Amino acid sequence: MHDNDTKRLSRLTAILTQLQTKRLLTATNLAEKFNVSVRTIYRDMKALEQAGVPIITEEGKGYTLMEGYKIPPVMFSEAQANALILAEQLVLKNKETSFIKDYTEAIDKIKAVLRQSDKDKANLLADRTRFEQNLNRQRSSNNISQLQFALTNFFLTRIDYINEQNKTSCRTIEPFAIISTTENWLLIAWCRLRTEFRFFRLDRITNLEILSEKFEQHKMTLQEYFDKYH
Incomplete structure (x- = not known):
């Protein structure tokens, strides 16, 4: 996974958390917060919508979540939760402190809504995973x-x-x-x-x-x- 991929995954996760904790978000504010263009935020919102997140666009105001929507414990499959844990290890290698802080807080909130059995597995995997960054890595694995x-x-x-x-x-x-x-x-x-x-x-x-x-x-x-x- 390249650095740009981990940054986008981090941003999407953080936006989803922001949507759950705030009444209304504007593309301009999100773009400033994550230091990206407004066009990038538009693409992120479209990606979240395609993933099944019920985002409501209020014309001239911003984005909000459908009333009563929360991330349910079954939203993430075990494999998807494991992928997030692996991505967390990649993010921790990033040199930007605020970026790490935002992503870690988002991951903690995601872990909080996992079923206890999945939470235990996620914590075990986090303990049993080590990562050294190498952007030039050629060898790959499908396993x-x-x-x-x-x-x-x-x-x-x-x-x-x-x-x-x-x-x-x-x-x-x-x-x-x-x-x-x-x-x-x-x-x-x-x-x-x-x-x-x-x-x-x-x-x-x-x-x-x-x-x-x-x-x-x-x-x-x-x-x-x-x-x-x-």
Whole structure:
């Protein structure tokens, strides 16, 4: 996700929060608050409307939410909530203090309306995610969303993995954390084949299957893991 994408996601989230807490918002005020053009705010409002948010435009006055509308607990799927948590980690790498503050406050309000079970999963994922910014990153992965789900729901996962010697092996793993170095996305997981924690580069996972069997949660934080094993 590029810096512009995270900024837009942050702005959309903050606008939605503003709409819920204020009676009326004008495009001019929003443009000044987020340091963007009025035209950009128009596009943001259209994006929110297309996402199903009932925004009412009062001619000559501004924007307001339909009376009684609140973000319901079911508005975000688990995968969408997880995506927001990952985006939060990206935003925290931004150097602009006010931008971080606005986004963090917006995320806190979103977490507040999640169902308790989803809230617990979101907090767990936030603890188990580390990100180092690298805008020139070339390697990519299509497995992050699935691994987030397996991690927060404690599902065993089977992967086909290519090691540095270009040999493929099948592993059954217990996903523990997702981190990013300056070059790769990495999964930390308990490998049942090796009976120890291992790092797996996500771009080396050629096949992934989430199994129905669950594993017992590893009762430690990511920092405690690093303190113990590194």
